[in-house]
Amino acid sequence: MVEKRKIKVVISKVGLDGHDRGAKVVSSLLKEAGMEVVYLGMYQMPEDIIRSAIDEDADVIGVSYLSGEHLVFTPKIVNEMKKHGLDDVLFIAGGVIPPEDIPSMKEMGVNKIFVAGSLTDPLVEYIRSNVRGK
Amino acid sequence: MKSKKGLFNPDSIQEIRNETKRWEKEVYPREKERLEVFETLSGIPIEAIYTPEDTAKMDYLRDLGFPGEEPFIRGVHPTMYRGRTWTQRQLAGYGPPEETNKRYKFLLKQGANGINGVFDYPTLRGYDSTDPEAYADAGRGGVAIDTIEDMRILLDGIPIDQVSSSMVTCQPIGNISVQSMYFANAEAHSIPFNKLTGTSQNDFLMETVVAIAPEVLPPKASFKLSCDAIEYCTKYVPRWNPVSFAGYNYREAGCTAIQEVAFVIANAIACSEELIRRGLDVDRFASRLSFFFSGHNDFFEEIAKYRAARRTWYRVMRERFGAKDPRSLALRFHVQTAGVALTAQQPLNNIARAAYHALSAVLGGAQSVHIDAYDEALCTPTELSSLTALRTQQVLQLETRVTHTIDPLGGSYFVESLTNQLEEKIVALLNEIEGMGGIVRAVEKGWIHKAISSEAYEYQKAIESGEMPIVGVNCYRIEDEKLPIELFQVPETLEIQRAKLERIKKERSSTNVQKASDAILRCCEKDGNLMEVVVEGVKAYVTEGEVTKVLKRYYGIWNPPLF
Numbered sequence A: 001m002v003e004k005r006k007i008k009v010v011i012s013k014v015g016l017d018g019h020d021r022g023a024k025v026v027s028s029l030l031k032e033a034g035m036e037v038v039y040l041g042m043y044q045m046p047e048d049i050i051r052s053a054i055d056e057d058a059d060v061i062g063v064s065y066l067s068g069e070h071l072v073f074t075p076k077i078v079n080e081m082k083k084h085g086l087d088d089v090l091f092i093a094g095g096v097i098p099p100e101d102i103p104s105m106k107e108m109g110v111n112k113i114f115v116a117g118s119l120t121d122p123l124v125e126y127i128r129s130n131v132r133g134k
Numbered sequence B: 001m002k003s004k005k006g007l008f009n010p011d012s013i014q015e016i017r018n019e020t021k022r023w024e025k026e027v028y029p030r031e032k033e034r035l036e037v038f039e040t041l042s043g044i045p046i047e048a049i050y051t052p053e054d055t056a057k058m059d060y061l062r063d064l065g066f067p068g069e070e071p072f073i074r075g076v077h078p079t080m081y082r083g084r085t086w087t088q089r090q091l092a093g094y095g096p097p098e099e100t101n102k103r104y105k106f107l108l109k110q111g112a113n114g115i116n117g118v119f120d121y122p123t124l125r126g127y128d129s130t131d132p133e134a135y136a137d138a139g140r141g142g143v144a145i146d147t148i149e150d151m152r153i154l155l156d157g158i159p160i161d162q163v164s165s166s167m168v169t170c171q172p173i174g175n176i177s178v179q180s181m182y183f184a185n186a187e188a189h190s191i192p193f194n195k196l197t198g199t200s201q202n203d204f205l206m207e208t209v210v211a212i213a214p215e216v217l218p219p220k221a222s223f224k225l226s227c228d229a230i231e232y233c234t235k236y237v238p239r240w241n242p243v244s245f246a247g248y249n250y251r252e253a254g255c256t257a258i259q260e261v262a263f264v265i266a267n268a269i270a271c272s273e274e275l276i277r278r279g280l281d282v283d284r285f286a287s288r289l290s291f292f293f294s295g296h297n298d299f300f301e302e303i304a305k306y307r308a309a310r311r312t313w314y315r316v317m318r319e320r321f322g323a324k325d326p327r328s329l330a331l332r333f334h335v336q337t338a339g340v341a342l343t344a345q346q347p348l349n350n351i352a353r354a355a356y357h358a359l360s361a362v363l364g365g366a367q368s369v370h371i372d373a374y375d376e377a378l379c380t381p382t383e384l385s386s387l388t389a390l391r392t393q394q395v396l397q398l399e400t401r402v403t404h405t406i407d408p409l410g411g412s413y414f415v416e417s418l419t420n421q422l423e424e425k426i427v428a429l430l431n432e433i434e435g436m437g438g439i440v441r442a443v444e445k446g447w448i449h450k451a452i453s454s455e456a457y458e459y460q461k462a463i464e465s466g467e468m469p470i471v472g473v474n475c476y477r478i479e480d481e482k483l484p485i486e487l488f489q490v491p492e493t494l495e496i497q498r499a500k501l502e503r504i505k506k507e508r509s510s511t512n513v514q515k516a517s518d519a520i521l522r523c524c525e526k527d528g529n530l531m532e533v534v535v536e537g538v539k540a541y542v543t544e545g546e547v548t549k550v551l552k553r554y555y556g557i558w559n560p561p562l563f
Helices: A021-032 A046-056 A070-083 A099-108 A120-130 B010-030 B060-064 B097-109 B148-154 B172-188 B204-210 B219-236 B247-253 B257-277 B282-288 B299-320 B349-363 B383-398 B413-436 B439-444 B447-465 B494-507 B510-525 B530-539 B544-555
Strands: A008-013 A036-039 A060-065 A090-095 A112-115 B114-118 B164-168 B198-200 B243-246 B289-295 B333-337 B368-370
Touching: A008 A021, A008 A046, A021 A036, A021 A060, A021 A090, A021 A120, A021 B447, A046 A060, A046 A070, A060 A070, A070 A090, A070 A099, A090 A120, A099 A112, A112 A120, A120 B447, B097 B114, B097 B148, B097 B383, B148 B172, B148 B494, B164 B172, B172 B198, B172 B204, B172 B219, B172 B530, B172 B544, B198 B243, B204 B219, B204 B243, B204 B247, B204 B257, B204 B439, B204 B447, B219 B243, B219 B257, B219 B282, B219 B439, B219 B530, B219 B544, B243 B247, B243 B257, B247 B257, B247 B289, B247 B447, B257 B282, B257 B289, B257 B299, B257 B413, B257 B439, B257 B447, B282 B289, B289 B299, B289 B349, B299 B333, B299 B349, B299 B413, B333 B349, B349 B368, B349 B383, B413 B439, B439 B447, B510 B530, B510 B544, B530 B544
Parallel strands: A008 A036, A008 A060, A060 A090, A090 A112, B114 B164, B164 B198, B243 B289, B289 B333, B333 B368
Antiparallel strands: none
16 A cells, blocks of 8 residues: 655745744644645746756645735745746745735635734645645 | 852852752642643753752852852943833834934933834845845834935934934845945944944845845855954944844754854854954954843743843853953843734734833843834734833833832842853853854854754744644634734835936936945955945945846855755
């Protein structure tokens, strides 16, 4: 019998914003929930994140935003995902994201958004129920 | 030396001790306690009640004294807020300098009495707005500055010989250029350097631990840049505070109140040692070292923290460095209310939170205060939210009368006991860092990174478990909440900065730019003071990104630990 593979999550900041507290804490909490987490650190560009997601064969990409850069980077990340055929990888965004931007981000192709103050259980639950069947 | 008498008569203390025991045994247990553990945010146990016994070993004149005198715990100035109230220094910065200049003027007109400029990520990390790494971040998190022309626009119409400016330059690599532009711009307006008052942040931990940049300079190089700016200001800009040790930001990244104070003081000790090694007398620079703390949720612990920080600093300066000038011995600090304590949920609640944070700062004797805007967990503050934050300061300052006596909580059995305990723990941590070889070494080893991120993790765990209630987040939630506030849109920045950079690069003398860049490189090679050459460089319209490239070429880059 093949042992079931752990869910693999790539977590990253993007661009020059250095507020990494949330990304690090979420990385630790998901590890604790039994997932395999690859934390890329700060200052990744969309291409870097996608390359890591491919190399790691990730199930989930999690990106942490803070100061409005989500509107610039989200379409780029989604395009890179499409270009490389990562259609079955979940893309989750978190952090300081104004609620009025959430519908347009979902339209762009973000699967789920967890704003500042979200708790871990719903996130873990969401990943477990929506991750691709492997 | 002053007297060493205790605060109380020993017989009374014995009597109080006996009575306390009786009360604890017979009276207190009549009712049940609400929680299993009562402790401060940094984990110090809190007793049901504090009595004279908890402060009995203190010597009033040695341990408390009077405002404006050793050990400065009751306040750094003799009259404190009865003479002059704290500076209301509201942070502002976004988009291109043309836009931020308008917000500065707005806040000054509304009664703010100092500028508090925050810079965008590319500026803090030493990039030009047009750099391929920076395109998405121009104007975000602060104002974009690329050349001295941007500095001129930013300060246009603001009398910088009368208004003090705080420049939240964060990292030495960004500070060296931005600060140089500020000084060079003053010179261009014929304002003598001794008229300039203000503060720049310039903290090497900001570069190597808290908000590390891609391709960050090695800790030693970043530390050198920080010390160069301090040395430069000590010699040429005597009323400028060339460093503000950014405990606030360490705290935002996750550390406790104890770590916050220990890390800034360890940092200040390292800078002092380096400046003394460079031949400066401690009393020439120590009075200009300034501190920046966070005003967080634990009201009394925060008050005790500010007081403990003052006494620890006094003892370090007096005992370790032999400083004599009272101004070297007095720790002066700015407080910003904790951004990390704000919630995106029910954002108007943040007005109440930030007001408590600010009250603790004022009861702790802060020299200047910024109150966070209620929408900061959602976006850059709007004009309305910025104004509300400023008005919160004014209500505190003008209506509550907390300013009418000095150190009003001095003598509180609880606050004095907490102050003593915090000081003890801060000193223990300072000794631990010393044992590692000092703060620069502790950064190189990744020890500080680990200490901060493990505390951030514990903090979140306490929220997740409900052990630490946060209103609107893990209790009293409103599902499908409709936000009653308008959100700020960052104005177009990149194209405006690009147009200016393109024009400047055409108009400036490329010979002068080359000369200036060469001078910076030569200064690196002979380990000279870099600020002296960067100030000249920016006058020739060398851009911030160009300065950074030379520095990185010479010092190389460092890969900081992720956790």
